[in-house]
Amino acid sequence: MNVYEGRPEDFECRKEKEQKVYEILDSLGIRYQRVDHEPVATIEACREVDEALGIEICKNLFLCNRQKTKYYLLVMPGSKNLQTKELSPQIPSSRLSFASGEDMERLLNVSPGSATIMSLIYDCDNQVQLLVDEEVLAEETFGCHPCVNTSSMKLQAADVFGPFLKAVHHDYIKVKLS
Template sequence: MTNEDMIYQLLDELGIAYDCLEHEPIFSVIEAAEKGIVLPGQQVKNLFLKNKKGRQFYLVILRDEKTADIRRLAEVLGEKRLSFANSSDLERLLQVQPGAVTPFGLLFDREHRVQLIVDEDVDASQTVGFHPFVNHRTLNIAYTDFLRFLEKAEHPARRIRC
């Protein structure tokens, strides 16, 4: 079973409704807009970061139009410095390829090396869309259902201003 098949099965088991949207492969929400791909709900992006020593990782979700202040974020998280993690860390910890980063990969982080950060500007009353491990599909789900998924993945979201 592929990771993509596994996430559909898990969402079905949890009773989480989703819309699966097929589209050209996209690596960012900016690229989606450039290609004229319109996705429903609020658009978010995922940043995969690591601390200076490379021992703690952060998956940061924020609205697509926002730029994260990584220096400020490091201070808030009590880190000296944050930088983007490399593709091998991404594949090892979340079992996903660059360009398809998804919080669904938190299911594979059994050692809890990745902390999930959700920016305060992400509207909890709207839907959010994430890739199901491939970047030519987006699953749109209610934010409240996303929280239910996180409970199953044992990765609570920490909401802070990014």
């Protein structure tokens, strides 16, 4: 698996939502490494990507409350499992469950298996609250998809949780998951 610096040479051939990620990162002067690969929809399928980039791709879970009035994008280490009873009191929101693929498409312009912090560029109305596990925030680097699950990126965590989130008008809530 080849590791590349910056946007792909075949940029114009990529999906528009992937192009938009590279455009915003480039406009902010955020450097990134990238690999292209077969579609990966699970953390287990990302192991080869992790090795190539020297990172652990984060698990991104799209959640909602029972009434479907509040939506959350939870970013956590791929090795952790979510216990909603542990998360709920920290945000606070009871009765969390996985949001539908339709809601993910509508709010973040990504399909299941492609959820990513980068998709917040499409949440212009700030309907999705970003939740980040403290272990992710403690890392120097951050791995994610550019709104498609056929490419993965390695960025500096400070760039993602600083200039990127500021540019897309989002903040995060730090959570602690065991």
